[in-house]
Amino acid sequence: MLDHALSQWLDAQAQALDLGQCDPQEVIARLATARVLRIGVPQNQGGSGGTAVDAVEGIARVARHSLAAAFVFWGQRAFIEYLLHSPNTALREQLLPSLLSGELAGATGLSNAMKFLSGIESLQVRAREQDDGWRLEGRLHWVTNLRKSGFVVAAAIEREEGGAPFVLAIPDAVAGLQRSDDLQLMGLQSSNTAALDFKQVEVSRDWLLHDDARVFLPAVRPAFLGLQCGMAIGLARQALSEVDGHLQDHRSILREPLLEQRQALEQTVDELKSGLLDGRFLAQPRALFQIRIGLAEAVAQALQLELQASGGKAYLSEYGSGFARRWRESAFVPIVTPSLVQLRAELQRQSRTAAV
Template structure:
């Protein structure tokens, strides 16, 4: 269960967060105050002492109120996960307290890197080696949680001299880091989502998350995608709860589809949690991709069923503003990187390779 204060805040601000009428600075502050950023890792590091599936559940609960807030939560918690799995203990000790307190925003700029890992696109940031670190140039086109009061962003970096790419945490206040204006999104506008340009940014070795992206990225991918799945889970659960609330209005014909969709959702969530706990997704990422696709489809189907259960009310501003927001949120779930198209393309590629 979420802290009641956080639940109330999310409930009252969900529409404003989606439309950009609420101060995006407040999202991370509210999440930190409720201690949800601490869920899912060891207590001696400042966590709650449980595991990443608990973090997925808390993120899903946030998403049941506001996908914009859950998107920020995902960015922050994913960056925390990178620190937890990085061999750079000094960097973890230096950044983790301010990330957990909400003082510093962590931006997961590894969406491009995850696509690179699957051969979908090349890395967008390039480094020139220098005496104590690197000089960076390039651009990340879409990054969330770039809070204007202070952020650090993770990125996979191509070595100009050749060799294995590596992963850096890049401070937002470094010279040559340029944050664009917020992207004009259809929804989720209070999420501090923007582009970043790097113009000869000097970063020293103390900011290194891992010196081999091809080792680090597969290791963090289950948490990266697993936490991302929490957004679809929360949205689907909320839409199905709304369906149930409408059934007394003479639409009992929808009772069976409601049961079927709930059962499919439960099965997909169970598969996700089992895979995160037993480690199967490390060796079999395709299984994780399939779960991510199934959960995105569950969210889309649940919102469509909510429309049918709501009837014409859903199309009236007076009654349907919550539904309209969830409709916009459901349009985002399939395109957040890696998108469903990218995941399906990767699954098809693997299937074709296996057949050769």
């Protein structure tokens, strides 16, 4: 169960978080106070124990109240996961306590890198090696959780001199790093989502997460996508719960599709959890891609069913504001990186390669 105080706050602020009328600085602080950022983190590293599956459920529970808050949660928790996988123990010991306490915001910054891993686009930040580190140039066009009071962002970096790309954690205070104004999104506005420009940014070797992105990215991809799936799971569950609330008559024609959708959703969730626990997604990313696509489709179907169950009330401001927000939230699920188009393109590419 989600902390009661956090649930109440999310319900009260859900509309404001979506429209940008709530101070985005508060989101991480509220999540940290409720200790949800510690879910799935080993106890000996400051966490509450459990696995990535527990963290997925944590994000799903938040998403039932607010996808904007769940989006921030995902960004913070994904960065924490990068630290847990990094061989740089000194950096982990330095950053993890302030990330878990909410003092520092962690931004994933690896959406471009995940597309690079699938051959969809090139890396957008380049590095020239120096004696004590690197000098960076480039731009990340869309990064979430860039909290103005302090953040650290992960990025995959292309070497100008050639060789394997690598992954850095980059603190916000370095000279030459410029954060844009928050992007004007259709919803999820209180998520501190902006662009980052790198202009002769110097970063020391102390901030290295991994020296080979082609090794590190496949290792963290199951958590990156699995935690992201928590957003879709929570939103679909909430929409189906709203449907249930509208159906007073057990003979309603919508009762059967509600039960079918709920069963199909939980079956997909079970497949996700099983794959995360047994590690199969490391060698079979295709299966994870298909689950991600299936959950996005489940969200769309659940919102359609909620609309049908709500009827005309969905278009009355007095009754339909929650539905309107969930409808906007559902539009984000197919396009968050990697988007459904990108995933389907990758699945098609893999099928062609296997057929050769």
